[in-house]
Structures are given as C-alpha cells and as structure tokens.
Amino acid sequence: MKKNELPIAIIGLGKTGLSVAKYLKKINKNFVVYDTRNNLEINSEIKKYINRKNIILGELKDFFISNHEKFIISPGVNLRSDFLEEIEKNNKLLITDIDIFNEKNQSKTICITGSNGKTTVTSILEHILKGMGKHAKAGGNIGLPVLELLIDNLEYSIIELSSFQLEMTKNINCDVATITNITPDHLDRHKTLKNYINIKHKIFDNAKNIIINRNDNKIKKEIYEYKYSFGGDTPFDNNSFGIVVKNNKRYIFHGNKEILCEDEILLIGIHNLVNICNCLSIILSLGLNINEAKKHIKSFKCLEHRMEKFLELDKISWINDSKATNIDSTISAIKSLEGKIILILGGRSKTNNYSQLKQVLDDKILRVILYGECKEMLNKELSGNNNIDVVENINEAVKIAKKYTDNSDKSCEITVLLSPACSSYDMFKSYEERGINFKKNVIESYR
Ligand code: UMA
Ligand code: ADP
DSSP states (O other): OOGGGSOEEEEOOSHHHHHHHHHHHHTTOOEEEEESOTTOOOOHHHHHHSOGGGEEESSOOGGGTTTOSEEEEOTTOOOOHHHHHHHHHTTOEEEOHHHHHHHHOOSEEEEEEOSSSHHHHHHHHHHHHHHTTOOEEEEETTSSOGGGGOOTTOOEEEEEOOHHHHHHOOOOEEEEEEEOOOOOOOHHHHOSHHHHHHHHHGGGTEEEEEEEETTOTTSOTTTSOOSEEEOSSOOOSTTEEEEEEETTEEEEEETTEEEEEGGGSSOOSHHHHHHHHHHHHHHHHTTOOHHHHHHHHHTOOOOTTSSEEEEEETTEEEEEOTTOOSHHHHHHHHHHOOSEEEEEEESBOSOSOOHHHHHHOOTTEEEEEEESTTHHHHHHHHTTTSOEEEOSSHHHHHHHHHHHHHHSOOSSOEEEEEOOSSBSTTTOSSHHHHHHHHHHHHHHHTO
C-alpha cells in the first residue's frame, strides 16, 4: 500500500471529530476515528457518517502512529508526548480542523481568542454583522465546529478560538485577529504561563489586521505590527477605541468622538464596554461603518450565564455569572456592580492563589458564601476582613443569601452574584448546568 493511501486518523469523536468525518466523507477520503472513551455511544448522527468498523475506542495503542500519515486532532485531546515525538520524528502531519478550514475558506475571517470575553465578543460581532445585512456566522469554540462554516456565499466567518484549538493548529490566516485579554487559565494543560501566552499569540502571526488590547501587559505589542487598538482608557487616535468618564457616566469613544453611553447598552459591566470597543475596532478594520454598527450594539442582549440579571425585586437583584470560571472574570463582575454584593464563590479550583481576588473584596461585599469542593481552601485564602459563610452546595448558598436579603433594611441596592471563580466540574456537568441550577433554586426560594 502506498503511503498516501493510509487512512487519515481523526482523534476524538466529539463535535470536532464528527465534523471532520463529515468533511472527509464528502471529499471521499478514507479515515479511522479514535476515541479514548470505551463507553462512547455510537448514535445515529455518528452512524450516518462513520462506518462502525472505522471507529476505534479505548486507550490509544503504541502502533496507532504507524498506521497513519496524517492526524487530525480534536482540541480536547492532549496527545501523549511520546506519540507527538513519534509523529515529528517520522515527519507525519498533525493538524486540526482549523487548518483544513484555513485552506478551503473563501470568506472574510475574524479570529477571536483571549482568556475572558471570547464568546461575548464573537456573539456581539455576529449580531452587528447580521444586523448590517451581511451573511455572517460564528463558529469554533463557541460551539459550531469551523468546518460547518464552509458553506456557500458566507461573507464573514467569526471564529472563536481556544488555547486548545490554537495549540496544535499550524496555520491561521485571517483578515482580523484579536486577543481579548490574557490571564492565567488552563495551565494544567499548557503547564507554564509563558507557553499559554505564546499559544494565544499564534492568532496574530498571519493576520492582515491585528487588534491590540492596549491595557494588557501580557499582549506582545512590541512584537506585532498593528494599527487598531482598544482599552478601558481614553483612546488617542482615529484607530483607537476606549472609555471616557463624563458626569459620572462612562462613554465609548472613537478617537475624540463620542459613540455610545453606557446607558444605551443592555450589558452590565466595564468589561463589556471594553468588549464593545474591541468589536468596534474589528468593524473599523474591516472597513465597515461604525455608526451603522452602533445601532445594532444597542440591541445586543446579555448572553446566558454571563452577568445575567435574571431577577430584580425591590432593591434586590440576582445575577447568574456561572461562566466566570477564573479569578479575573469574577473580579470584573465585582468591579461592574454598584451597591452592595453578596458573592457566591466555589466549585473546583483552578489555582491556589486568590490574593488578587481578596484585594477586591472590600466593604461593598456584604457577605461571601463559599460552597463546593474548594470551599475550605477558599475560606483559608480569603479569611480576614470578609464575612464568610461556608455551605455544602448551591442550594444552601441560595437559601442563606435569600435570608440575608429578606432581613436587609432595603436602604441600599443589594446584588446576589454567583460568579464562582472556579470550574463547575465538582458538582455539575458544565457551567450551563450550574447556572440553570442556581436560577431554579432562586426562583423556587421566592415561591
Ligand atoms: N477525547 C479523547 N481523548 C482525550 C480527550 C478527549 O478521545 O484525551 C475524546 C472525548 O472522549 C470526546 C472527544 O474527544 O469524544 C471530545 O473532543 P473535544 O474535547 O475536543 O470536544 P468537542 O466535542 O470536539 O468540542 C470542541 C471544544 N471542546 C474542547 O475544547 C474541550 C468545544 O469547546 C468547541 O465548542 C467544539 O470543539 C467546536 O469547535 C468547549 C470547551 O469547553 C465549549 N472549550 C474550552 C473552554 O471554552 O474553556 C477550551
Ligand atoms: P470566554 O468565551 O472567553 O470564556 P465569555 O464571554 O463566555 O468568555 O465570558 C466568560 C466570563 O468572563 C463571564 O463571567 C463574563 O462576564 C466575563 N467576561 C466577559 N468579558 C470579559 C472581559 N473582557 N474581561 C474580563 N471578564 C470578562
């Protein structure tokens, strides 16, 4: 058998693996799919595209590399280092679905990465472009695998990229690339912060236009040539967007021109104003009209589980920010709110250093309620000036928060904020399940 006749290996049979299988089937290529889960259910969607005999379940065996010349890996798979070495030693090709997309794509492409705000920026941008009548679609880490964007007549592909996706991708050519911000995350996989930062910057390597977050010192401004920038500070020229405070209100400015007041948008938080500045920089770099984009920004509603105010009663608000799975997103949430806060934190910790979070727990925090796997560690890390309650689970956290709000004298606004700073995997399948559980408990507590 000739080398190029060996079947292609697809590694991982989740959303990405299935989209790659669909694509390879369409172009008549032979492939074998590997998944380390022994108990993977081969559902009807999988059966439609993959012959059962071409699915190999269970731990990858040593001979698996020699059976293929080309490997297409899913983002969630962290391939063993000896396999990676063997692939490299034998000059075999290891690529991702992004590489295939990159080769075939005809649309204008906007790539978005960062530690926090990727999905928000991707969604706002999709909303603006669609509102402007463009044939635009978002994909990538946001949920729709990028190969599903290879459809006819798509004018704009908006691609959210995680560090997992960027790590193994060889080429990312795009019209515009942005990094929302960089704070330590996913270090269990990427090992060092330096490595994580380098992986994020791959998005800039072949981008026609680079959008820079001026305020983030982990973004390598000195290395990349860029024209457009955004930040939470005052913009300085006609290629920059930022925030100006006038009469106690925040305004988005383009150079010295006022664009929007914070009261005109439906999102909560300074970080969301910064996200909008990022989107406007992208719109400008695409040569599109800022004033037209502005109309659509005003109608963008908050995404579920991200600073989602789902209940507002007399001076008491409840916010579901379950997607805040790291410290930086929780800090942004706290900084976004006026009035007093009852903060619910907990879950599975990704770090043991909570000093930055502790610094923002000032006297606007009425109480901190800790739950979940890392509650005792958090209790030790955060103890000091804070009024802390330690409970078992979200249900108890809601009960105790409700008791405080019922007993409050209503002299000031109180927000109960679930912004856990931890992943949900100790008690839930996902941050979505955690957020839904939280909202359900809150609503039931008022019955
Ligand atoms: N698998 C193995 N061996 C492993 C690990 C996984 O065989 O060592 C298998 C799993 O058993 C499973 C398949 O690989 O069958 C899953 O593949 P995957 O984890 O790459 O997940 P997909 O379903 O392909 O979804 C991926 C992204 N998932 C991850 O990066 C973990 C999705 O992002 C993304 O929406 C989707 O591709 C489409 O592009 C999710 C995510 O959690 C939302 N992302 C992380 C985040 O946002 O923090 C990075
Ligand atoms: P990602 O896709 O990068 O995980 P999301 O848009 O889903 O980002 O938001 C994740 C969390 O981060 C939410 O809690 C959200 O409120 C918060 N967040 C959104 N944008 C920013 C930002 N620019 N800086 C800090 N936190 C942010």
